[in-house]
Amino acid sequence: MFQGQAAPENQIHDFHPPISPSGLYWVVQVPEGALLISPDGRTATLEMKNVPVVDQPRWPALDAVGMPATMSFRMIWKATDEKIVYDDPQKQFRVEGYRATSQLEAQVKVPSIGFSWKSDPLSESHANFAIIGDEVNGRYYTPIK
Amino acid sequence: MSSTNDIRSSYTRRSFLSTTLIAAAGSSLLLLSDDTVAANKPQSRLHTYNGSTDPYPIPWLDKNGSHNQPAGPNLEPSHIFHFKGRVARCADFAGMGTDNKGNRIPFGTRTTDYGYMQGEYFAGRTPQTGAFTHI
Numbered sequence: 517m518f519q520g521q522a523a524p525e526n527q528i529h530d531f532h533p534p535i536s537p538s539g540l541y542w543v544v545q546v547p548e549g550a551l552l553i554s555p556d557g558r559t560a561t562l563e564m565k566n567v568p569v570v571d572q573p574r575w576p577a578l579d580a581v582g583m584p585a586t587m588s589f590r591m592i593w594k595a596t597d598e599k600i601v602y603d604d605p606q607k608q609f610r611v612e613g614y615r616a617t618s619q620l621e622a623q624v625k626v627p628s629i630g631f632s633w634k635s636d637p638l639s640e641s642h643a644n645f646a647i648i649g650d651e652v653n654g655r656y657y658t659p660i661k
Numbered sequence: 662m663s664s665t666n667d668i669r670s671s672y673t674r675r676s677f678l679s680t681t682l683i684a685a686a687g688s689s690l691l692l693l694s695d696d697t698v699a700a701n702k703p704q705s706r707l708h709t710y711n712g713s714t715d716p717y718p719i720p721w722l723d724k725n726g727s728h729n730q731p732a733g734p735n736l737e738p739s740h741i742f743h744f745k746g747r748v749a750r751c752a753d754f755a756g757m758g759t760d761n762k763g764n765r766i767p768f769g770t771r772t773t774d775y776g777y778m779q780g781e782y783f784a785g786r787t788p789q790t791g792a793f794t795h796i
Contacts, residue, residue, distance in 0.1 A: 517758075522770045533796060539718040539728040543740050546792035551777055553747055560749050562777055562794060569796070576725050587796065591775060593749045602735050607721065609737045611748065618751035620775065622758075622768075632761040635768065641756030645733060647749065653719075654743035655783055 517633065529633075530575040531587055531624050533567070558595035558614065560648060564588065571626045583629065589622035590638060593648045600647055608657040613649015617642070714785040716741040716793065730795075732774040739778050740795045746780010 517529040532542045544567060553560045567589075570582035595614035602611040621638040625631070635641065652658075718728035719742050730737050732752035739748050754769030779792040 517766050517768050518770075519766070522767065528766075535727065536715065538713065538715055540716060541718060541727055541729045541740055541795070543716070543793050543795050546777065546779070546794050551779060551792050551794075553779065557747060560747075560777070562775075564794070567796065589796070591751075593751065600734075602737070604735070604737070607737060609739070611738055613748075616749065616751070618749075618775075620751075620754060620756065630761070633758050633766060635756050635758035641754060641769070643751040644753035644755070646751035647738060649738075649748060650746065651737075651739050651748045651778075652745040653737065653739055653741075654717075656743065656745040656781075 527575075528573055529624070529626075529631075530572050531569045531585055532572070532575075533569050534582070557650065558648065560593045561590065562592075563590040569624075571624070571631075583626050585624055585626040587622060587624050589620060591618065591620045592638065593618045593646055595648050600649065603660055605657075605659045607653075609651060609653035610657060610660070611647070611649055611651045613647055616646040616648040618646035619643070711786045712784065714789050716782045716784055716789075716791070717743060731772065732776065738776055740776070741778050741782050741793065743783035744778060744780060746778060746782075748776065748778050750774065750776040 518526040519528045520526045533544045535541055536543065546562065546564065550564050551560065551562050565588045566586045569585050569587045571585040572580045572582040574580035593616045595616050598615040600611065600613055600615055619638045620641050621635045623634045719730055719737060719740060723729040723731065730740050732738065732750045738750035752774035753771045754773040756768050758766055758768060760766055776795045777792065781788050781790050783789070
C-alpha cells in the first residue's frame with residue numbers, strides 16, 4: 517500500500533506471511549475447502565479468513581520491522597483461451613495451462629497500531645498477469661522429447 | 662582339597678553367587694525400571710529421522726537472496742520444489758481500498774503477486790499432499 521504514487525519511498529504497508537525456517541517464501545497452508553478449482557481446472561476461487569501475516573512497511577530492507585497483522589481475502593482466477601506451455605529443463609519445471617484473468621478483494625488489520633483497511637469489491641481490481649494450469653518440477657519433471 | 666574347608670574358596674564362591682544374584686536382581690529391577698519408564702514416555706519421543714514433511718522451496722535465489730519466485734511469462738509459478746499438481750499465479754495488481762479513518766489507499770504494484778499450489782510434493786522421504794498459497 518502506498519501514500520500517493522506506487523513507489524518504494526511511498527510504501528506505508530506491506531503484508532505477507534513470514535518466511536519459513538526452510539526458506540519457503542511467503543507460503544501458508546490452505547485450509548480444507550478454502551480452494552475451489554473447477555473440474556476442468558479453468559476456474560479457481562481461493563478464500564481465506566484471518567490469515568496471520570506481518571506488516572513490514574520497509575520491506576525488503578533486512579532490518580525491516582514487522583508488526584503482527586491478519587489478512588482475509590478472496591481471489592478468483594479464470595482461464596482465457598490463450599494456452600501456455602513453460603518448459604525449462606535447466607530449472608526442471610514445466611507448466612501447461614492458460615493465461616487467465618485474476619481479481620482480488622482483501623481486508624487487513626494491524627491491531628498494534630489500530631490500522632485496518634478494506635479493498636473495494638473484487639470486480640474493481642485486476643491483475644495484468646495471471647496464469648492457471650498444471651505444473652511438474654524437481655523429481656517429477658521429465659523433459660519433453 | 663575340599664572346598665568346604667577352603668575358607669577363601671568358600672567365601673569366594675558364596676560371594677560370587679551372592680554378587681551374581683544381587684546383580685541379576687538389580688538388573689531385573691533396572692530392566693523393569695527402564696521398561697516402566699519407556700512405557701510412560703510419550704509416543705512423540707519416537708522419531709523416524711526422515712526429515713520434515715514441510716515442502717521444500719525452489720532452490721534458486723532471487724536478487725534479494727530469497728527463495729522467491731517472481732511471477733511472469735516463462736517463470737515458474739510454484740514456490741514448492743519436487744511438486745506436481747495444480748497451480749495459478751497472478752501479479753501486477755491494481756486496486757483501491759479505504760482504511761478505518763476513511764482514507765482512500767491504493768494497493769498493488771508490478772510485484773504484488775499471489776498464487777496457489779495444490780497437489781503432491783516430496784518431503785520427509787515420501788510423497789505428501791496438500792494445498793498452499795503464496796500471498
